[in-house]
Amino acid sequence: MRKKRDAPQAPVPLKICMLTPEYAPFAKVGGLGDCVASLSRYIAQLGYEVKVVLPKYSTFSLPSSVIEHPQPMIVNMGYGIEFAKVWELKEDNLSVYFLEFDRYFNRNGIYADRHGDFGDNHERFAFLARAAIDLCYYLNWIPDIFHGHDWTAGLLPVLLDTVERGRPLERSGSVFTIHNLQHHGYAPHSVLSFLGIPDHVFRPDGVEAFGQVNMMKAGLYFSTKLTTVSENYAKEIQTPHFGFGLDSVLKFRAGDLIGIRNGIDETLWSPEHDPLIMHHFSQNDFRGKAQCKAELQHYCRLPEDPTIPIFSVIARLYEQKGLDYLVRILESVLGQMRLQFVLLGSGDHELESQFIHIARHHQDQAFIYIGYNEPLAHLIEAGSDFFLMPSRFEPCGLNQMYSMRYGTLPIAHATGGLTDTITTYGEHPGTGFLFDDLSESALFHAIGKANALYYDQPEVILAMRRKAMEQDFSWKTSAERYVDVYRWAQKY
Ligand code: ADP
Ligand code: GLC
Numbered sequence: 001m002r003k004k005r006d007a008p009q010a011p012v013p014l015k016i017c018m019l020t021p022e023y024a025p026f027a028k029v030g031g032l033g034d035c036v037a038s039l040s041r042y043i044a045q046l047g048y049e050v051k052v053v054l055p056k057y058s059t060f061s062l063p064s065s066v067i068e069h070p071q072p073m074i075v076n077m078g079y080g081i082e083f084a085k086v087w088e089l090k091e092d093n094l095s096v097y098f099l100e101f102d103r104y105f106n107r108n109g110i111y112a113d114r115h116g117d118f119g120d121n122h123e124r125f126a127f128l129a130r131a132a133i134d135l136c137y138y139l140n141w142i143p144d145i146f147h148g149h150d151w152t153a154g155l156l157p158v159l160l161d162t163v164e165r166g167r168p169l170e171r172s173g174s175v176f177t178i179h180n181l182q183h184h185g186y187a188p189h190s191v192l193s194f195l196g197i198p199d200h201v202f203r204p205d206g207v208e209a210f211g212q213v214n215m216m217k218a219g220l221y222f223s224t225k226l227t228t229v230s231e232n233y234a235k236e237i238q239t240p241h242f243g244f245g246l247d248s249v250l251k252f253r254a255g256d257l258i259g260i261r262n263g264i265d266e267t268l269w270s271p272e273h274d275p276l277i278m279h280h281f282s283q284n285d286f287r288g289k290a291q292c293k294a295e296l297q298h299y300c301r302l303p304e305d306p307t308i309p310i311f312s313v314i315a316r317l318y319e320q321k322g323l324d325y326l327v328r329i330l331e332s333v334l335g336q337m338r339l340q341f342v343l344l345g346s347g348d349h350e351l352e353s354q355f356i357h358i359a360r361h362h363q364d365q366a367f368i369y370i371g372y373n374e375p376l377a378h379l380i381e382a383g384s385d386f387f388l389m390p391s392r393f394e395p396c397g398l399n400q401m402y403s404m405r406y407g408t409l410p411i412a413h414a415t416g417g418l419t420d421t422i423t424t425y426g427e428h429p430g431t432g433f434l435f436d437d438l439s440e441s442a443l444f445h446a447i448g449k450a451n452a453l454y455y456d457q458p459e460v461i462l463a464m465r466r467k468a469m470e471q472d473f474s475w476k477t478s479a480e481r482y483v484d485v486y487r488w489a490q491k492y
Contacts, residue, residue: 014486016043017143017172018052019132021110021125021152023096025374026060029110030316031262031398032179035229036149038265042475043482044094051141053132055105055124056087056098065089066098073138075101075131078196084131086138099131122187122215123194125152130195133159133169142168145486147175151185154219155195158207161222162197173489175482176223178216180395181237181244182320185215209245220249225489226257227482229396230417234259242393242416260482261420262396263475269381269402271469276378281407283469289382289407296383299376300367302340309385309454310340311447312408314377314399317347317355322390322413322438327354329440334362337451341366342384344376384408385461386450390443394418401473404431407465411446413438421473425453429460431468 018040022033036052044050056062069086085100099105104124111117118124129148133156136143148156157174164170191213192202202208207218220226228234234257236242238250250257267273271281271288278295281288290306297304315321323345334341343355343366352370359366369376381387387403389412396417400410404422410432412418424434433450435442454461 013048014145014483014490015049015141015143016051016486017132017136017146018050019129019146019148019153019156020052020054021128021149023052023054026062026098027054027057027110031396032149034265034398035179035262035396038263038475039479039482040094040096041265042263042479044092046479046483048093048483050094051135051139051143052094052096053128053135054096054098055128056085056100057110058106059108059110062087062098063089073099073131073134075127075134076196077127077130078193082127086135097135099128099135101127101131122185122191122213125185125215126155126187126191126195129153129156129159132156133164136169143172144490145173145175147177147486148219148223149177150179151183151216151219154185154215154217155191155197156219157222157224158197158201158218159195162201163195171491173224173486173491174222175225175227175485175489176219178226178228178237178395180320181216181242181246182393184209184217184244184246186210187213187215189213217246217249220246220253224256224491225485226253227485228257228259230261230420231259232420233393233395233416236393236416258481258485260478260485261417262398262401263478264398264401264405264473266405266474269378269405271382271406274378274382276375277382283407283466286407286465292379292383293385294383296342296379297340299379300342301363302342302367303364308338308340309451310342310383311386311388311411312342312380312384313345313388314380315345315389317345317351319348320392320394322392323351325390325438325440325443326388327351327358329444330355330358330366333444333447334358334365337448338455339365339451342380343367344369344373344380346370346372381406381408385454386411386447388447389413389418390438391415391418392438397421400432404468404471405473407469409433409450409461409464409468411450421471425449425464429463429467431464431471
């Protein structure tokens with residue numbers, strides 16, 4: 001008798017443990033929180049088992065569906081044991097674990113409060129890395145992959161490669177995603193003994209830099225595979241200009257590094273389904289966009305005139321975002337062009353007051369909101385005509401993708417993920433406006449060009465809006481690429 005041919009085997013579902021400092025909507029400072037939350041949900045929907053670990057910060061309250069585990073978990077620190085309380089939010093094969101440990105996380109902020117960055121951030125997130133490993137033991141669950149995000153997760157792969165040798169978690173691979181190479185997370189040498197990590201890793205081709213522990217560098221050296229959030233940024237960070245001193249490490253690990261563009265969560269960010277806007281719209285029917293624009297003008301106490309274009313910004317007001325270039329030309333832009341300007345953001349106090357000062361003199365044209373406001377962010381994306389991103393560097397950028405989904409055309413410096421996601425006017429019809437050199441004049445020129453097109457060639461703007469709205473920024477392709485990376489990083 002002929003042997004029956006084996007049926008093709010379905011790929012074995014992977015078990016993924018995500019370690020993150022942010023997870024939207026609970027804990028979000030910027031795009032990292034959006035990215036990790038939507039990626040985790042998408043990977044879980046593909047059929048993989050995902051457990052996310054983050055602190056239970058006191059900045060938010062948990063939903064009523066969260067379960068409190070009766071037993072506290074043990075965290076095995078280098079100096080002895082600590083106990084943390086475990087809260088779990090479960091949704092099919094995705095579980096989010098919030099670890100409660102008051103000494104580090106019962107504070108008025110995620111990384112900082114109004115007095116500035118917390119001085120013990122390295123200790124807080126070193127503790128979290130150890131706690132993520134101990135949570136797996138507590139749950140009796142061995143993940144195939146630990147997936148860490150940015151410097152806060154940098155010591156996790158070092159633990160796997162040292163303290164965990166000969167223990168069950170030795171078999172887990174690790175993936176480390178760079179969202180922003182600027183922040184390294186410097187820690188004193190003693191952070192190693194704090195976690196019980198042997199001293200031999202404290203060397204230049206390990207975790208050491210300038211006599212301290214560089215947690216980002218630790219992640220880059222010790223993780224099995226590396227990713228970053230756009231293909232262009234993966235190349236840029238291997239150059240001295242964008243490498244923040246770590247370009248040689250990234251070149252050394254180039255064979256293990258790939259760029260995967262972030263996706264966006266279209267259940268939250270799309271003009272058809274956005275739960276935070278009142279009027280929905282699509283590329284075939286822009287009536288809702290016009291209503292959102294009127295509502296935005298009303299909210300911002302600007303003249304409710306549908307014929308004037310709105311140029312907007314939503315950003316953390318830090319050096320990365322290049323808004324100092326904008327503030328230097330804003331007075332001339334408002335003086336010379338017929339447009340309205342809306343900014344939502346907070347950060348650098350000097351920059352905040354410069355924007356406020358200018359807006360005070362142009363109250364019929366400009367509105368500044370200093371602070372964090374999620375519903376307003378959605379209304380701005382939906383109701384604006386143009387969105388400004390003169391970033392010095394931008395690993396991926398989510399806001400330009402959100403803008404394009406709402407037919408709001410980005411005007412951006414051609415860098416990082418902005419280059420990968422925007423096609424510029426000229427490559428007809430284009431989905432936005434990119435400029436190559438970052439300077440006040442290039443930005444002024446780009447704003448002027450967009451504004452002129454708005455008045456002189458509305459049909460071109462309409463075609464650009466439609467093309468922007470048609471782009472596929474979903475997680476589909478990107479999440480599948482992450483699964484490929486997980487398999488690539490798998491040890492057994
Ligand atoms: P980054 O992560 O560098 O800040 P991204 O473009 O990837 O840049 O993501 C920024 C995210 O943070 C977006 O979801 C944006 O809407 C949000 N955001 C930034 N500042 C504010 C604010 N002041 N209020 C509301 N949302 C904000
Ligand atoms: C970082 C980057 C931003 C990226 C986000 C999510 O905050 O600055 O460009 O979109 O992470 O990956």
